[in-house]
Every structure is written in C-alpha cells, then in structure tokens.
Amino acid sequence: MQTFATLAEFFAQAGQPLGETGYMPITQEMIDQFALVTGEPTQAGAYNFLTLALAPKLLDQLINIESVTSMVTYGANKIRFHEAVTVGSQLRLKAWLHHAEPQNDNEDTNGVRAVIECAFEVEGEQKPACVAELLVLLFE
Numbered sequence: 001m002q003t004f005a006t007l008a009e010f011f012a013q014a015g016q017p018l019g020e021t022g023y024m025p026i027t028q029e030m031i032d033q034f035a036l037v038t039g040e041p042t043q044a045g046a047y048n049f050l051t052l053a054l055a056p057k058l059l060d061q062l063i064n065i066e067s068v069t070s071m072v073t074y075g076a077n078k079i080r081f082h083e084a085v086t087v088g089s090q091l092r093l094k095a096w097l098h099h100a101e102p103q104n105d106n107e108d109t110n111g112v113r114a115v116i117e118c119a120f121e122v123e124g125e126q127k128p129a130c131v132a133e134l135l136v137l138l139f140e
Contacts, residue, residue, distance in 0.1 A: 001019070001061060001062060001064055002018060002019060002063050003063075003064045003065075003066065004064070004065045004066065005065075005066050005067060006065070006067045006140070007065060007068065007100075007111075007112045007138055007140055009065075010063070010065050010097070010100065010112070010114070010138070011100045013097045013100075014097055014098070014099045014100055015096075015098070015099070016096065016097055017094070017095070017096050018059075018062045018063055018095040018096060018097055018116070019062045019094075019095065020062075020092055020093065020094040020095075020121075021058050021061045021062060021092045021093045022061075022092060023090035023091060023092045023123050024054075024090065024091055025088070025089070025090055026050075026085050026086070026087060026088065026089045026090075026091055027087060028087045030050060031047060031087060034046050034049070034053065047084045047085050047086060048081040048084065048085075048130065050085070051081070051085045051091065051120050051129055051130045052076070052079065052120075052132060054091070054093075054120075055073070055118055055120075055134055056071075058092075058093035059095065059116070059118075059134075059136075061093075062093070062095055065138060067140045068138050068139065069139055069140060070137075070138070071136060071137070071138050072136070072137045072138075073134060073135070073136055074113065074135040074136060074137045075135040076132050076134050077115070077132070077133040077135065078131070078132060078133050079131075079132040080130065080131050080132070081129070081130050082127055082128060082129060082130065083122065083127070083128075083129040084129070085120070085122055085129045089123070089129075090122065090123035090124075091120060091122055091123075091129070092121050092123070093118055093120055093121075094118070094121060094128075095116050095117065095119075096116070096117040097114060097116055097117075098114075098115040098116065098117050098133065099114075099115050100112045100113065100114040100115070101113055103137055103139070110139065110140045111137055111139040111140070112137070112138045112139075113135060113136070113137055114135070114136045114137075114138060115133050115134070115135060116134045116136055117131075117132075117133055118130075118132050118134055119131050120132075
C-alpha cells in the first residue's frame with residue numbers, strides 16, 4: 001500500500017503506478033448476492049459488473065491518503081470486459097494514476113478529480129478480465 005500525506009502528494013504521482021493488490025477469490029456466494037441485489041438476469045453479467053464493483057474495495061488496498069476526508073467513485077470511462085471472472089477465479093487489481101486535477105476551480109473546495117487506470121487480472125490468464133478508467137473524487 002502506498003501512503004500519501006496530502007492530495008498534493010498524491011497529485012504528484014500522476015503517470016505512475018499505484019501498485020497491485022493480492023489475489024482475492026471469487027465465490028459463488030459473491031456472484032449470487034450481487035445478482036440478487038442488482039437483478040442481473042445472467043451469470044455472465046453478474047460476473048462482469050461484480051468485477052467492476054470491487055474496484056473501491058481493491059483501491060482501498062492500494063492507496064491511503066491521510067488528509068482525505070471523503071472519497072467518492074464518480075464514474076468510469078472506457079470500460080471493457082474481455083473475459084468473465086468465474087467462480088473459483090483469483091482476482092487482483094493493478095492500477096495507475098493517469099492524471100489528477102482540481103475538482104472545481106470555481107468553488108471553494110479542496111478536492112481532486114483523479115483518473116485511475118485499472119486492470120482487473122485473473123490469476124493464470126494472459127490478458128485482463130476488465131480494464132477501465134475510474135473517475136474518483138477526493139476531498140480534504
């Protein structure tokens with residue numbers, strides 16, 4: 001895990017890797033609960049969107065910004081699901097800070113909008129199961 005004292009310190013990491021998590025198992029219970037909550041009618045859809053939904057949990061394993069009081073997943077760009085993440089798979093996240101910028105120059109807020117490139121990898125597979133650019137708002 002990388003720890004940053006302030007958003008400015010995090011901001012300076014633009015273009016750099018944030019690291020990779022350890023592998024986590026994907027269980028049938030996770031898939032079933034996700035499908036039930038979202039109403040996803042197909043297992044494949046549940047696998048795909050569960051993968052993406054795990055991003056905040058996995059990002060918490062990669063970065064800690066001590067001055068941040070609030071972190072909000074704002075959206076995503078360029079989401080691609082290359083492979084289904086099936087029950088019994090071991091999943092990890094690799095992430096890079098693409099860039100970060102002040103949240104809103106017009107307002108009196110001390111926040112950053114970060115674009116984090118994410119690759120969700122399944123152990124033993126050559127290409128990522130999912131790649132996405134996540135938009136994250138961070139406030140001090």
